[in-house]
Structure formats: C-alpha cells, structure tokens
Amino acid sequence: MSAPPPETYAGRACPVCGRPGGQPVHEVAAVPVHSCLVMDTRADAVAIGQGSLAVVLCHGCGAMANRLFSSDAMAYSARYEDSQAFSTTFLDYARGLAGRWVTDWHLEGRTVLEVGAGRGDFSRLLAAAGAGRVVAMDPTLDPARFGEPDDRVALVTEAFGAGTDLSGVDAVAMRHVLEHVDDPGALLRDLRAALDGRDDVPVLVELPEAGRILAEGAFWDVYHEHCNYLTRDVAVELFESAGFSVHAATLAYSGQYVHVEALPTGTVRPMRLPSSVAAGLARDADRFRSAAREQVATLARAVEQSAPTGRVVVWGSGSKGTAFLHALGPTARLVDAVVDVNPHLWGKHVAGTGHPIVAPGTLADEAVELVVAMNPVYATEIRAELDRLSPGARLLALGHAGVGAERVLTPRRRA
Template sequence: MRNNHCPICQSSSLNDVLTRSNIPVYQNLLINNFEDARQIPRGDLKILECMECGFVYNSLFDTSKVVYSSEYENTQSYSSYFNSYLNDLVDTLVTKKGVSNLNVVEVGCGKGGFLKKVVEAGNNFGYGFDPSYIGPEVDLDGKLRFEKKLYNEDSVHIKADVVLCRHVIEHISEPVMLLKSIRKALIHSPNARVFFETPCVEWIFENKVMFDFFYEHCSYFNRKSISRAFELAGFEIVSIDHIFNGQYLWLEARPAEDTGELPSSSYTQNIDSSSIVFSKNEFEWKRRALEQISIYSRGGKTAIWGAGAKGVTFLNLIDPELKYIDCVIDVNPNKVGNYIPGTGHKIIGIESLENNKLSTVIVTNSNYIDEIMRIVEHKGLNIRIVDIETWCTEQE
C-alpha cells in the first residue's frame, strides 16, 4: 500500500480523488470463456493526488495481482486511425528528431510493431525489451533484436543513442525506480535521448472521463509530476508536449550530469481544481450514463465500440449484469470471439456488424469517431453512432 506518502516526491499532502471496490485487475486480457471472464481476479482502487507534485496513483495497487503474459493483448494498430498516428510519431522521430542510423532501445516493446517502424523508417538498429514479447528474437536481417526481459543496469553493454518507452510507466507502481534503472543502463551512453509516452491525467480530469481510471494503470502523470520523476531519477527534461488530441503526454529527456545532489523542485504546490470537480461528479455521471444507455437499449440492440481499457471499464461501471449492451465491437482480430473481463460481454469483429442488427453503437474514445463512421457507412448500415464523451459532457 502507498497511502501515506507520494511515491514520487514523498509528500504527505494527499487528496482523495475516487474509490472503487472489487474491479477487474485486467482490462486487456484475452479470455475465451464467459465464466472465466466473470470470475477474473479483482482488486480495489483508491486514487490519490499529491498536492505537491501532482502525481495521481492507486494507493491500493497490488503488483502481485497483475502479471503480464502472452494472453495480454493491447495492440491498437489494427485501427487505421491509430496506425496513422503511430506513423506520424515515427516520422517526427526520424525527420524532426534525427533518429536515423542510430541504436534505438525500446523499453516495454510489446509485440515490437512500433520499434520495427522506427528501425525501417530511419535505417536504425533496434533492441526491444519486454518479458512478455512473443515473436522472433532477430528480425530485419539482424537490424532488430528482442530480449524477453526487463531493460535495466544489466543492459549497459548495449550502446543506446535513443531510448523509447511508450505506455509502460503508468503500469509501474514505483515509477522513479523504473527511471533510475534506465538511467543506470545509460551509464556508458551519456548522450542518449529518451522519449516517453503516457496518458495525461489532466485530460482525464478536465474531460471527466470516469472510465479512464482502472486497475492496470496505477500511476498517472501531469507535466509537473512526470518532470519531477525524471529529475529525481537523474534526467534533464528537454520538452513535454500533449499529443493524441491531448490524451497523451510526450516527453523528451536526456541524462543529467551526476552532481551527487538531489535536484531541487522548481514547481509550486499543485492546485488542480479539475480533480476536485472530477471526484464530485462520479455519482451524477453514473446516473446519467445509466439513464442514457437504457434509452438506447429500449430503441434496439446496442453495442460498445472498443474492447480496450476504456470500454472494459465503462461496461464494468455501467452494465456489469449485461442488461443494456448486447456486444462489444473491436477491429483487433485477436480480441474477436473473446469476452470482456469482469462482465462477460462478447467481442465481435467489424465483419459481423451486418449480422447483429444493431441500432446504436456507443464509442468510448472520440478520436476514432470518423474511422468508425466510415466503416459503418461503407457497409451501408443504418446505425446511430454515439460519442460517449460528447453526450456525457452535454448533460453537465
């Protein structure tokens, strides 16, 4: 438990944001049996916000409950929108940041798709690290190598010009320890550039996205907290940007000179009124959401689009007994035919849309609205597409 002090700055000035009990510990686990989905292991959320550095975290997170294996599947690149986003990110790295003809390490590379793009686009050499990696150990004629382990000080023999780490740190309960281990691995690479991507908690608070707090993510950052974490681990911040329409933070850092002294904080006390409004809004949001989906379900079969963390969390909050939502749609073929952790909703693919006679599809991430509308229109289906973020906001 991490109740008494902020895991980053050690402040005891903490604010309660929300509490949820008995929620699924996995949001992206492949489960091919309804009963297994219903019986998934569960845990509790107690989301706290540090009023000094702004770090937001689950103080009840139990690392032993979440073990990432080959059954964990969160690949998003099957979406044409997300794949274009990744290509743009790669283009930025190669053309604007000069990531060409370099040694690139990716920490938590997943299936290795993003690293492969970076290697191919910039004529780089890539080294992917991930304990749950599945695939060949060597690819692209030896220019791409994978190791099924963590990247840490044991990897100092690998010269790293660039380190990438996308959507890993939010899964880590002690983020400064992760960053320190990366810093130690770069002891012989003092000029390395480090790029991190992680969800932005300010976006969650400001847009009142109640279904963006879930068990897999135990650490949430704003600009202040992620800067402080990197500084404490021995890095110097180069830049921090908001990307993916504000949903993600994109940070660039480099190893700082080791002066033997802890860096002093340049930030004033974190005062975030949006988190206070957010915490007061959950009960009313849930009431309105239940009211809205009951209206849709009375008008015909209703589905959620997106079997990722947002969709899974929404369903566990609003339809745990399968009263309103008939199925969940996802473009990732690996998820099709499986069941939503916790609730047991069936996941279908876009090729099955014609057979399900849906009246309404609720979209849990507005970034994908245009892509979804094109798919539905291409199939000639008369389905109402609902942006859940919009209709929740409109009822404020």
C-alpha cells in the same frame, strides 16, 4: 461504483515520493486486475481476479496513484493483447511519431531500444522510419504474435532493470510503460544510472496525460493496470528530479498523451512541485469526482433509453471498454457485444463482465441502435464503418475530440 473503506488506504504513503496523506480522487471497491488479457470463455472472463482503486493525489509531488495497487496481482504475459495497430487512425499516428523521433533525434542507421515494446508494433515502425537496429524489450513479447521476422528488429523477452546494459544504445523509446509502474521515479533513476556518461542518448517517452482525464471526468481511463496518473507538469518534474534534462513535453493524440523528450544530463534530486501547480491539481481532482458520477449516470441513461429499440454495442474492448462496462453496473447487461478491429480478440470475452468481443463485420447481421465508442479520436473511422455496415446506428463517443471540443454525437442516419 462502490468505494473501498478509507481505512484500507488512508495510511499508505505516495509511492512516487513517499509523502503521507493526500486528496482522494477516485475509488472503486472491485475492478478486474487486468483489462487486456485474452479471455477465451465467458466463465474465465467473469472469474478474473479483482483489485481495488483508491486513487489519491499527493499534494507534495502532484502524482496521483492507486494506493491499493497490488503488483503481486499483475500477470503480464503473451496473453496480454493491447495492440491498437489494427486501426488505420492509430497506425497513421504511430507511424508519424516514429518518423518524427527518428528525424528529430537523427537516429537514422542508429540503435534504438524500445522498453515495454508489447507486441512489437512500434519497434517495426521505428525500423521502417530509418533506425538501423531496434531492440524490442518486453517480457510478454511473443515471436509468433510478432509475425514475419524483421532483420532490423531484435526481440528481447526481458524487462528493463538496473542491470540492463545500454552501452550500445543510441536512444531509448518507452511508450505507455510508466503508468504501469508503481514507482515510475525509480525506473527513471535506474535508466539515468544506466546512461551515466552517455549525455547524447535521448530518452523518448509517451504516457497518458492525466490533466485531460481530470478535465473530462474520464472514469473510463482509470483502471487497475494504471497505478499512477501524471499531468504534463508533474511528468516533467518527475523526469528532471530523476536526473534528466527535458527538451520537450508536448501533448499529442487530441491531448490524450504527453511526449517527454529528455537527455541524461541533469542531477538526481527530490521532486519540487510549484504551489500554483499543486493548487490547480487539487481543484481539478475535486471536480473530477462529481464529473465522473455525472458521466456514469448520463451514459447509463443513454444505454437504457436505446436498448428497448435496438442493439447497443461498445466499440473498443481494451482498458477503456472494460472500465466503462464495469462502471455501468447492472446497466451493462443491456449492452449486446463489444466490437474491436483487432482480429486477435474476436471470439474472446471482456474481463470482468464477460461480454463477447466481435468483429466489425458482425454489425451487418442485425441493425444497431447505439454504438458507444471508447475514444473520440476514432469517431470518423468508426462512422465510416457504421455507414457501411449499419447506417442507422447512432454513434456516441466518450470524452472530447480535443481540448475544448464537444462530445461527438452523430445524428441518426436514415437508410
């Protein structure tokens, strides 16, 4: 992972709070600007535009941001396919989250706006959980991809902005949006202004929890689309500085996500990060750099040692899989294919490396030696598929199955 020269980003201020300087966390000179665009051919995948990573920790507000992020390079469209709803593990989780938010905030029969609805999967779940009407808002929404219409879900192919009218909305849900926004504080302040005088309207947000990324040295969770990385403490401070009162900030999905539940009852103010939190972040960021290098080396060896005796595949073609394959460098050529349960990706190719994306069923065609899973949350689901399709395959899942848990490495099963 070659790094961009420091002079290209050293003078750039934190996009969240505007303070200069900071602590370098992770640098990569060239990465695909998009990880989840549907690429029809290998040539198109290899030729995708490139950006750079220069993630820097701001000692003032605690946000980690890519100081070389280019919003002009982003091209979100209906071709952006990041749905996880074809995994039973994820669907069970998302259904439970929708039900909890509807129940806890008494949204039965009420109107919920989902900002950044993507393919509309979660909007359907909110409606199924009892919300009376769900407005799915996203400029990339595709009615054909959404599928069978649902009278309870209205599709709005627009982005949320300062002029968005929220007068008829009883709650706002926003999942995995803030990390894609160069200045998440500005978005939250616009949302707070739009809800002025609506003190009873909850804002329910899910975003990646960066503390887990730092702790695991999870280089596969750092990519160009995600231009900022917030720990739970920093996320709470960001919301409160934007004029929200945070009622809960809980970890979910084995510590990978944080759920922030807030009401627009606070006052806009500058961010104030406790010195103890800032010091802990600095230590964790410093450890990440060495941990990430060690992870890349260890995982590359695992691929290199397995390739001579059988097929090596990656399970999960999204942003994690793209970042993982890119970080492997020349070793990525030893990976035969990438498996994904999303049928809209079958026959497509991974951005940057061009690896073919195949259906799980193809693993039965030829014995597999090693499967590298991009997320340990899915290890049980994947293992069950492997036992059916390629029982001898070893499964190596990146990261931890939870805070303090060990890496999941299943012993080889004999047919």
